[in-house]
Amino acid sequence: MRTDVSGRVDQLRDDFDRSFAQPARTLDGDSIELLAVGAGGRPYALRLSQASGVHPDRPVTALPTTVRALLGVAGFAGTVVPVYDLAALLGHSIGQRPRWLLLTAGTPPLALAFHELDRHLRVPLGDVVTASTDDDGQRGCLQGLVRLPDGDRPIIDVSAVRALVHQLAGHQPVPEEIR
Amino acid sequence: MMAGRTFGGKLAFGVGITVLLTLLTIVTSVLGLVFVVNSKDAAIASATEDLTRAENLKSLMEARIADYRAYLLVPSDENAQLTAANHTEFRQQLDELKRTLTDAEIQQLLTQIAGIDDTHAAAVAKMMAVRKADPDASSIKIITDMNATEVAPVRKQLQNALGTLIIRVQALVTADRDAASARATQAIVIIIILGVLTTISASAVAWRLSRDLKRQVGAAVGHIQSSSAELEAAAAQQVSGGRDQASAMSEITTTISELLITSRQIAEAAQRVSKIAEDTESAARNGDSTIDQTRASITAIRSQVDQIVQHMLALGEKSQQIGLVVDLVSELAEQTNILAINATIEASGAGEWGRRFAVVAEEIRKLADRTAASAKEIRALIEDVRGAVNTTVMATEIGAKAVDAGSRQFDAATSSFREIAQLVSTTNEATREIELSTKQQTTAVEQVNVAVSDTARVSRETEASAVQTKQTAAHLSTLSGDLLELVGTGRH
Numbered sequence: 001m002r003t004d005v006s007g008r009v010d011q012l013r014d015d016f017d018r019s020f021a022q023p024a025r026t027l028d029g030d031s032i033e034l035l036a037v038g039a040g041g042r043p044y045a046l047r048l049s050q051a052s053g054v055h056p057d058r059p060v061t062a063l064p065t066t067v068r069a070l071l072g073v074a075g076f077a078g079t080v081v082p083v084y085d086l087a088a089l090l091g092h093s094i095g096q097r098p099r100w101l102l103l104t105a106g107t108p109p110l111a112l113a114f115h116e117l118d119r120h121l122r123v124p125l126g127d128v129v130t131a132s133t134d135d136d137g138q139r140g141c142l143q144g145l146v147r148l149p150d151g152d153r154p155i156i157d158v159s160a161v162r163a164l165v166h167q168l169a170g171h172q173p174v175p176e177e178i179r
Numbered sequence: 180m181m182a183g184r185t186f187g188g189k190l191a192f193g194v195g196i197t198v199l200l201t202l203l204t205i206v207t208s209v210l211g212l213v214f215v216v217n218s219k220d221a222a223i224a225s226a227t228e229d230l231t232r233a234e235n236l237k238s239l240m241e242a243r244i245a246d247y248r249a250y251l252l253v254p255s256d257e258n259a260q261l262t263a264a265n266h267t268e269f270r271q272q273l274d275e276l277k278r279t280l281t282d283a284e285i286q287q288l289l290t291q292i293a294g295i296d297d298t299h300a301a302a303v304a305k306m307m308a309v310r311k312a313d314p315d316a317s318s319i320k321i322i323t324d325m326n327a328t329e330v331a332p333v334r335k336q337l338q339n340a341l342g343t344l345i346i347r348v349q350a351l352v353t354a355d356r357d358a359a360s361a362r363a364t365q366a367i368v369i370i371i372i373l374g375v376l377t378t379i380s381a382s383a384v385a386w387r388l389s390r391d392l393k394r395q396v397g398a399a400v401g402h403i404q405s406s407s408a409e410l411e412a413a414a415a416q417q418v419s420g421g422r423d424q425a426s427a428m429s430e431i432t433t434t435i436s437e438l439l440i441t442s443r444q445i446a447e448a449a450q451r452v453s454k455i456a457e458d459t460e461s462a463a464r465n466g467d468s469t470i471d472q473t474r475a476s477i478t479a480i481r482s483q484v485d486q487i488v489q490h491m492l493a494l495g496e497k498s499q500q501i502g503l504v505v506d507l508v509s510e511l512a513e514q515t516n517i518l519a520i521n522a523t524i525e526a527s528g529a530g531e532w533g534r535r536f537a538v539v540a541e542e543i544r545k546l547a548d549r550t551a552a553s554a555k556e557i558r559a560l561i562e563d564v565r566g567a568v569n570t571t572v573m574a575t576e577i578g579a580k581a582v583d584a585g586s587r588q589f590d591a592a593t594s595s596f597r598e599i600a601q602l603v604s605t606t607n608e609a610t611r612e613i614e615l616s617t618k619q620q621t622t623a624v625e626q627v628n629v630a631v632s633d634t635a636r637v638s639r640e641t642e643a644s645a646v647q648t649k650q651t652a653a654h655l656s657t658l659s660g661d662l663l664e665l666v667g668t669g670r671h
Contacts, residue, residue, distance in 0.1 A: 012549065019542055033523060049527055054520050056513070120520050120544055 031122050034146060036153060037100070038116030040092030043153045045121070045146050046102060050158035053103040054117065060101075067168050068094070071113055076103055083111040084165055086156070090141060104158050110165060112158070123148070128155070140164070189391055193384030200377040207373050211366025218359030226352040229280055232272050233348040236292075237341045239269045244334065247303050251322060254310050262307070266300055276344075285347055292340045299333040306330055389667075397666045404659035407652050414649035421642030428635035435628045442621040449614040456607035463600035470593050477586050484579045488572060495568040498561050505557045512550035519544030 033048035053076070060083050062072035069088035073080050083101060088094050089112070098113035123146055130144040141164055143157035165171075243265035250258035273296070277289045306325045309318060522540035526533035 016542075016546075033527065035520065048520070048524055051524055053524060054517055056517060117517075119548070120516070120523065120541075122541070 031124050032128060034121040034123060034153075034155070035102075036118035036121055036148075037086075037102075037114045038118060039090060039098070039114040040087030040095065041115075042087075042090075042092065043118070043151065044086075044090075044114075045153040045155045046158065047155065048120070050105050051102050052105045055101045055103065056099055056117070058101050060113070069165075069168065071098075074101060074111055076109070076111070079109055081109040081111045082165075083113050084161075086112045086114045086161070089161055089164055090156075104162060106159070106162065110162055112161065121146070121148070186388075186391060186395060190388055193381075193388055197377065197381040197384055200373065200380050204370060204373040204377050208366075208370045211363075211370055215359060215363040215366055218355070218362045222352060222355035222359045225280075225348070225355050229276060229348050230345070230352055232276050232279075233341070233345045236269060236272050236276070237338075237345060239265050239272065240337065240341055243269060243303075247307055250307055251310050251326075254307070254314060259307065259311075262303070266296075269296065280348070280351070282347075282351060285344070285351065288340065288344055288347060292337065292344060295333060295337045295340055299330065299337050302329040302333050393667055397663060400659050400662045400666060404656055404663065407656035407659055411649055411652035411656060414645050414652050417645035418642055418649060421638055421645050425635060425638040425642060428631060428638050432628065432631050432635060435624060435631055439621065439624045439628060442617060442624050446614065446617040446621055449610060449617050453607065453610040453614050456603060456610045459603045460600065460607055463596070463603055466596060466600070470596060474586075474589065474593070477582065477589060481579065481582050481586065484575055484582055488575045488579065491568050491572045491575060495565060495572070498564045498568060502558065502561045502565075505554050505561060509551060509554040509558070512547045512554055515547035516544055516551065519547055 035046040035048050035051065035054070037044050037046055055076070058074045058076075060072040060074045063070065069084045071083045071085050074083050075081070081103065085094060085098060086102075087098070096115070098115045100114050100117050102112045102114065104110045104112060127147045128144060129147065141157055141160045142154045143160065145152045145154045243262055246258055246262040246265055250262055270293075273289060273293055277286065277293075280286065280289070302325070306322055306329070309322055309325060310316075313319075313322075519540045523537050523544070526537035526540055529536065
């Protein structure tokens with residue numbers, strides 16, 4: 001056990017030192033950054049390019065609303081952002097209160113709450129299967145899936161989710177985007 | 180009457196009756212003889228005395244006649260005196276007869292004779308007086324006349340009376356003789372009857388005794404004979420029983436000898452057991468110090484176990500604190516990870532420099548992942564340690580309880596051990612008593628052996644005496660047969 005741990009420490013130190021020895025490299029375009037999350041007890045993946053931040057344990061102020069998925073509002077760098085429950089948007093029953101908030105990219109600002117942050121992934125593009133699912137209802141929020149060693153994860157299309165939120169909130173997207 | 184009496188009693192009774200009858204016969208015979216002799220004596224007496232007196236009266240009468248005739252011839256005093264003397268004697272004899280003879284007719288006759296004699300005497304006296312007065316016999320004529328007229332008739336009358344008396348006395352004598360003869364005949368008849376009765380009685384007694392002798396003595400002898408046979412059989416059985424008893428006694432003697440050997444072995448074993456019990460007692464006394472040392476060791480173990488529990492509890496607290504530190508490390512790793520993710524997000528929108536920064540951010544994220552994984556491992560290890568500590572604490576508490584229980588059990592064992600020591604002491608005393616008792620038992624068995632040997636000897640003597648009894652019984656049976664033949668019943 002002790003030898004294993006010391007070996008791992010040596011390995012870690014070597015890897016760390018090697019990272020400084022290697023020439024500076026940049027990320028190539030053959031891969032895609034994903035965030036493996038869990039919402040409503042199910043595994044999903046989010047494109048990191050569609051997010052502008054991940055925050056845990058942010059206080060969410062609840063609002064009186066008839067929209068079931070709307071958890072409330074939270075403050076991000078002086079901006080009040082509505083927070084929607086991703087599981088509810090995906091049609092799952094609302095269980096415990098989500099811990100994590102994903103601040104989406106684009107305007108208007110929108111935060112999606114989910115339960116588990118599994119890990120940060122960088123997968124080759126070949127592992128991502130782009131398939132157009134039917135557009136009916138909430139299933140349209142999913143766009144393809146990623147093949148992982150521990151199983152396939154559906155990839156959530158944040159723009160589609162945003163559209164769904166707008167639909168739920170009775171928001172007129174075009175004039176809003178123009179303004 | 181004789182039923183139920185002994186044979187000797189019966190014999191005495193029969194002989195007594197016979198003797199009584201014989202005595203009665205003898206007495207009767209003697210009495211009859213005496214009676215006959217008296218009768219004959221009376222007859223002889225009447226024949227001799229009375230008849231003699233009667234004859235004497237007649238002769239005295241004749242002598243008196245002669246005397247006074249002589250006086251008439253010669254009137255001397257002598258003749259006168261002789262006449263008087265004869266007359267006196269005549270009267271004496273007459274009185275004697277009157278006294279002895281009781282016959283009334285004779286008495287009357289004697290009285291008549293006395294009267295006639297008086298008359299005759301007076302006439303004789305007158306005539307003698309006449310003669311006396313005429314000494315010359317001149318008056319002979321007168322005298323002759325007187326004699327013829329006065330004296331002679333009276334004299335003849337007197338002589339006739341005397342003759343009658345003699346006849347009468349003779350008849351009386353004859354009557355007495357006949358009476359005596361009749362009485363003698365009666366006595367003879369009575370004696371004959373008594374003799375016949377005696378003979379009959381003796382015969383009856385003899386018959387009865389013979390019959391009873393045959394009946395009772397024969398039955399008794401028969402019983403004796405059968406009893407002798409039974410006695411012989413019993414003696415035979417006794418002989419065989421005595422032999423069996425003698426052989427059994429010899430077997431018993433052998434067995435008792437073996438028992439004696441066994442008893443001696445038991446005594447030796449008891450002695451050894453007593454020695455072992457003494458050793459056990461001393462060992463038990465030595466065990467007391469060992470018990471005290473063991474109790475001290477148990478107490479030390481108890482305190483050590485308590486210290487172990489305290490240390491394990493402290494170790495649990497330390498591992499909990501380590502867990503808190505690990506939680507802190509995990510939190511830091513998570514925050515680092517979030518920062519790395521956000522840095523990656525920020526870098527993606529920052530062009531080329533952003534891409535290079537993204538690489539650094541990825542390295543940071545990897546380090547954060549590794550830190551989180553290591554913290555997770557540490558957490559698992561800490562959980563293992565806590566579980567092990569809990570398990571150890573529980574095991575130690577169980578051990579402490581086990582030590583307590585062991586201590587209590589050791590106390591119980593100690594008391595049991597002391598009780599055992601006490602019991603061993605008691606056992607030692609009991610073993611000594613057993614040893615002593617076994618020695619006494621050995622002595623008793625030796626005495627029993629001697630007694631059994633004596634009994635065996637007595638059994639052999641009993642057998643010999645039974646043989647002798649059997650022979651005696653056989654002899655008695657033979658004698659009973661002989662006695663039965665003697666009695667006349669014959670052999671059964």
